[in-house]
Amino acid sequence: MNAKLENILNETLNLLNYDYQTKVVKSNIEGIDFQCDDAFKLAKLYHKAPFIIAEEIVNKIKENKNYQNYFKEVIVSKPGFINIIVSDKLINNSLIELMKKDKLGTTKENETIVLDYGGPNVAKPLHVGHLRTAIIGQAINNILKFKGNKTISDVHLGDIGAQMGQVIYGIIHDFPNIKYEDIQFDLNYLNITYPKISSLCKENESVHKECAEITKKLQEGDPNYHILWKKICDLSISDIKKIYDYLDVHFDYWYGESDAYKQFPEMMSYLDKESCVKIDNGAKVIEVNEDTDKIDIPPCIIQKSDGAYLYATSDLGTIWQRKKDFNPDEIIYIVDARQSMHFTQIFRAAKKTHIYEGKLFHYGNGTVNGKDNKPFKTRTGGALKLEDLIKEVKEEFINLRPENKSMDEEDLDKIVNAIIKFADLQNDLTRNYIFDIKKFSEVNGKTGPYILYTYLRINKLLSESDSNLSENIYNEIDRTLRLKLLEVSSVVNEASKERKPHIIASYLYDLSVIANNFYQCNHMSNLEGQIKNDYNIILKYNNLIIKTLLELLGIYIPKTM
Numbered sequence: 001m002n003a004k005l006e007n008i009l010n011e012t013l014n015l016l017n018y019d020y021q022t023k024v025v026k027s028n029i030e031g032i033d034f035q036c037d038d039a040f041k042l043a044k045l046y047h048k049a050p051f052i053i054a055e056e057i058v059n060k061i062k063e064n065k066n067y068q069n070y071f072k073e074v075i076v077s078k079p080g081f082i083n084i085i086v087s088d089k090l091i092n093n094s095l096i097e098l099m100k101k102d103k104l105g106t107t108k109e110n111e112t113i114v115l116d117y118g119g120p121n122v123a124k125p126l127h128v129g130h131l132r133t134a135i136i137g138q139a140i141n142n143i144l145k146f147k148g149n150k151t152i153s154d155v156h157l158g159d160i161g162a163q164m165g166q167v168i169y170g171i172i173h174d175f176p177n178i179k180y181e182d183i184q185f186d187l188n189y190l191n192i193t194y195p196k197i198s199s200l201c202k203e204n205e206s207v208h209k210e211c212a213e214i215t216k217k218l219q220e221g222d223p224n225y226h227i228l229w230k231k232i233c234d235l236s237i238s239d240i241k242k243i244y245d246y247l248d249v250h251f252d253y254w255y256g257e258s259d260a261y262k263q264f265p266e267m268m269s270y271l272d273k274e275s276c277v278k279i280d281n282g283a284k285v286i287e288v289n290e291d292t293d294k295i296d297i298p299p300c301i302i303q304k305s306d307g308a309y310l311y312a313t314s315d316l317g318t319i320w321q322r323k324k325d326f327n328p329d330e331i332i333y334i335v336d337a338r339q340s341m342h343f344t345q346i347f348r349a350a351k352k353t354h355i356y357e358g359k360l361f362h363y364g365n366g367t368v369n370g371k372d373n374k375p376f377k378t379r380t381g382g383a384l385k386l387e388d389l390i391k392e393v394k395e396e397f398i399n400l401r402p403e404n405k406s407m408d409e410e411d412l413d414k415i416v417n418a419i420i421k422f423a424d425l426q427n428d429l430t431r432n433y434i435f436d437i438k439k440f441s442e443v444n445g446k447t448g449p450y451i452l453y454t455y456l457r458i459n460k461l462l463s464e465s466d467s468n469l470s471e472n473i474y475n476e477i478d479r480t481l482r483l484k485l486l487e488v489s490s491v492v493n494e495a496s497k498e499r500k501p502h503i504i505a506s507y508l509y510d511l512s513v514i515a516n517n518f519y520q521c522n523h524m525s526n527l528e529g530q531i532k533n534d535y536n537i538i539l540k541y542n543n544l545i546i547k548t549l550l551e552l553l554g555i556y557i558p559k560t561m
């Protein structure tokens with residue numbers, strides 16, 4: 001719609017000898033559909049009053065032979081705005097055109113994009129802090145794929161950090177005199193051991209040292225520790241997969257930081273050969289500061305003086321591997337915003353050393369906060385396990401209405417997903433938000449259940465339509481709904497370009513409010529003939545949009561609710 005209006009306006013500008021490409025935007029003024037505010041820019045360029053220019057444009061547009069087809073009215077408003085009310089004919093023709101297109105009329109993209117999200121740490125349970133990166137990352141993946149890109153998702157497990165040395169230390173002490181291959185333990189054991197040894201390390205310097213020594217040996221490939229490491233990974237990863245499956249979060253690759261270690265010999269010798277590294281107090285570093293920096297960007301340390309590798313090294317090694325295996329146009333990271341310095345360093349290091357010259361982006365997500373507006377904690381002060389959060393949400397929803405108790409388990413899980421994901425995805429990913437289980441479970445308000453309910457209510461009203469959409473628009477709310485449906489392509493295009501799923505979530509909510517309003521004002525059961533046929537077509541398309549967009553957000557529709 002915007003493009004059509006822009007075309008006709010640009011044609012007009014051309015006729016008036018203005019050399020300018022204009023933009024049309026949706027208007028917030030009651031009764032006005034669109035507006036063009038470019039008379040102000042033209043006024044500066046051509047040294048005229050904006051009002052005069054706006055009038056010239058409007059007068060000229062009215063001479064266009066297509067005027068009636070496009071516009072109901074075009075009005076100049078002081079001091080130089082051009083307000084547009086489009087014709088019903090334009091709305092309907094655009095809608096008919098849109099409904100014929102696949103992929104909701106979106107433009108096609110064609111890049112190879114690696115997505116790095118999730119990033120859980122092996123041997124530690126998933127907690128609420130891991131929720132956002134998984135949900136947002138999966139939504140961005142779905143959106144980019146929908147737009148035609150080839151996406152490659154990699155979970156980038158934290159599988160070789162300090163926690164591994166600590167858990168191995170715990171195992172060795174709990175199972176003395178048993179051959180490593182014969183030691184048996186379960187997930188529960190892991191969940192107890194990590195926090196136990198981690199706090200022991202804080203109290204006891206010698207334990208801390210011993211754990212660090214184990215970690216270092218493990219990183220160097222010690223075959224004995226490797227046996228225990230493998231057992232820990234298998235247990236922990238299958239637990240992580242269970243929760244990700246529940247949330248419909250999926251990865252093409254389950255590589256870990258440990259896999260990056262396999263790239264180090266090749267990468268380090270390249271860096272040495274190209275003289276990319278400096279020795280600083282015995283450590284190998286890559287200088288990454290730039291003259292224009294307003295804050296200090298410290299060098300990227302890739303090997304400590306004792307030979308140990310770091311988080312940055314594994315990220316650089318992973319970029320090395322991704323370039324080699326996938327040769328992507330772009331690598332994007334959906335990781336907690338508090339890691340932004342780390343990503344600035346490794347991105348610069350990758351570019352400077354020519355390890356990778358494609359696009360690199362870090363989309364830094366905000367935190368999920370409790371009522372105190374601090375990162376969510378349990379009553380006892382620990383991080384809330386994701387598994388427990390899911391349980392709490394489920395309980396909250398079941399207790400909301402008596403009939404929820406007898407709900408189908410599969411439907412219930414879909415609703416739980418909708419509650420959690422819509423709560424998250426309605427916020428700009430960079431912002432923190434307060435997780436209020438009660439509020440997000442309600443069927444009213446800006447919630448997942450509200451959107452699902454809207455879809456299901458409308459679905460019940462639908463029947464077969466026997467003819468095409470007519471030329472009529474029947475009332476104001478009908479017109480508002482049709483105009484809203486027409487926004488869908490640009491909404492998805494924008495969400496994809498910006499990598500911001502909340503653009504889709506906000507649209508879904510606005511559309512649902514209008515659609516609810518529509519069927520409350522227009523009782524389908526009392527209607528027949530052409531109007532019923534037309535409403536049926538409109539509402540069917542409305543529901544196609546809701547379903548498709550919800551799926552992009554990782555939300556699926558239950559049979560009933």
Ligand code: ARG
Pocket residue numbers: 116118119120121156157158315333335
């Ligand atoms: N495991 C890391 C953490 O918990 C997050 C990993 C993010 N991805 C990356 N490529 N660094 O902090």
